[in-house]
Amino acid sequence: MNRQSLLIIATGGTIAGAAAIATQTLGYRAGAVPVEQLVAAVPGLMELAAIRTVQPFAIGSQHITSEHWLTLAGLVREARTDAGLDAIVITHGTDTMEETAFFLDLVTPRGKPVVMTGAMRPATAVGADGPANLLGACRFALDAQAGGRGVLVGFNDCAFSAATVRKVHTLRLDAFAARDAAPVGILASESVCWQEPAAPARAPELARFALPARLPSVALIQQHVDADEAVVDWHVAKGAAGIVIAGSGNGMLPDPMRAALARASRSGCIVVRATRVSGGPVVRNAEAEPEERDDALGFIASGFVPPLKARVLLQCCLLAGLDAAAIQTQFLRFGQEPVSA
Numbered sequence: 330m331n332r333q334s335l336l337i338i339a340t341g342g343t344i345a346g347a348a349a350i351a352t353q354t355l356g357y358r359a360g361a362v363p364v365e366q367l368v369a370a371v372p373g374l375m376e377l378a379a380i381r382t383v384q385p386f387a388i389g390s391q392h393i394t395s396e397h398w399l400t401l402a403g404l405v406r407e408a409r410t411d412a413g414l415d416a417i418v419i420t421h422g423t424d425t426m427e428e429t430a431f432f433l434d435l436v437t438p439r440g441k442p443v444v445m446t447g448a449m450r451p452a453t454a455v456g457a458d459g460p461a462n463l464l465g466a467c468r469f470a471l472d473a474q475a476g477g478r479g480v481l482v483g484f485n486d487c488a489f490s491a492a493t494v495r496k497v498h499t500l501r502l503d504a505f506a507a508r509d510a511a512p513v514g515i516l517a518s519e520s521v522c523w524q525e526p527a528a529p530a531r532a533p534e535l536a537r538f539a540l541p542a543r544l545p546s547v548a549l550i551q552q553h554v555d556a557d558e559a560v561v562d563w564h565v566a567k568g569a570a571g572i573v574i575a576g577s578g579n580g581m582l583p584d585p586m587r588a589a590l591a592r593a594s595r596s597g598c599i600v601v602r603a604t605r606v607s608g609g610p611v612v613r614n615a616e617a618e619p620e621e622r623d624d625a626l627g628f629i630a631s632g633f634v635p636p637l638k639a640r641v642l643l644q645c646c647l648l649a650g651l652d653a654a655a656i657q658t659q660f661l662r663f664g665q666e667p668v669s670a
Contacts, residue, residue: 339364341387342422344459346451359389390422416470434480434491442475477527488514547571561589575636580611603631
């Protein structure tokens with residue numbers, strides 16, 4: 330039996346963090362530990378598979394930009410066509426991991442497993458969780474039933490779909506969960522237990538476009554009491570191709586904000602109504618007055634796609650050249666499996 334081969338793509342984050350003393354879990358330098366040292370610190374990892382490593386950058390994930398996304402997408406696409414590789418693991422900071430995972434899931438064809446992981450404590454800390462998370466991510470990625478599931482996030486012995494994963498705590502080791510959903514897999518000692526079969530690929534056309542030099546500009550606006558609707562005009566003037574509004578309740582908007590977004594929509598800017606609420610969908614055409622409904626204003630209802638991921642999905646839809654009707658269809662495709670913020 331041939332030995333499996335695994336590529337680890339390291340990007341920095343807390344999992345590669347270093348602090349002055351072993352009891353320090355805040356105030357560390359993210360991305361200070363090189364990937365070779367991370368791999369060497371995990372007992373039994375080298376016995377699992379033949380390990381290759383690459384480190385395109387070493388930063389905290391609060392500094393991740395869409396340029397970093399495009400670099401990672403290129404690496405993942407290349408690795409998925411490499412006949413000598415069986416799986417891919419990406420180490421990443423936890424702050425923006427859910428956005429990076431969702432982007433990669435949208436723009437890279439399903440096939441070889443891709444599992445992202447990170448840590449809540451730096452590598453130098455007593456009780457560092459990085460080695461266990463990295464080992465677990467590799468076990469998930471190398472499992473015979475991992476293929477076809479898209480990008481996963483492996484954390485604290487759980488595997489989450491890129492579409493549902495969200496960070497839910499700033500400090501705890503169980504910092505990730507799935508909104509309106511459950512983990513797709515769990516790790517029991519050395520065994521992977523999948524909770525559900527691999528889902529069919531979604532939005533396949535988004536994975537076929539050539540990677541660009543940059544992504545379309547999409548703004549994210551938070552609705553709150555006394556929110557200034559002038560910010561909508563500012564984003565349009567700055568060249569935003571799309572706007573996601575995190576409305577209250579079912580993506581609800583006060584009259585001035587709705588009017589500003591309607592102006593943006595008429596100018597050709599795609600407007601998506603999402604919700605700042607932590608669970609549940611945004612339902613299309615839910616307003617009482619016909620002139621305030623999505624159909625009349627040209628808005629997209631985000632369904633189960635929450636604001637952070639709605640922004641990513643809209644960027645990819647615009648990049649793929651989809652019109653408003655096709656974009657709405659893409660958002661509705663996630664209705665069978667709710668997605669989290």
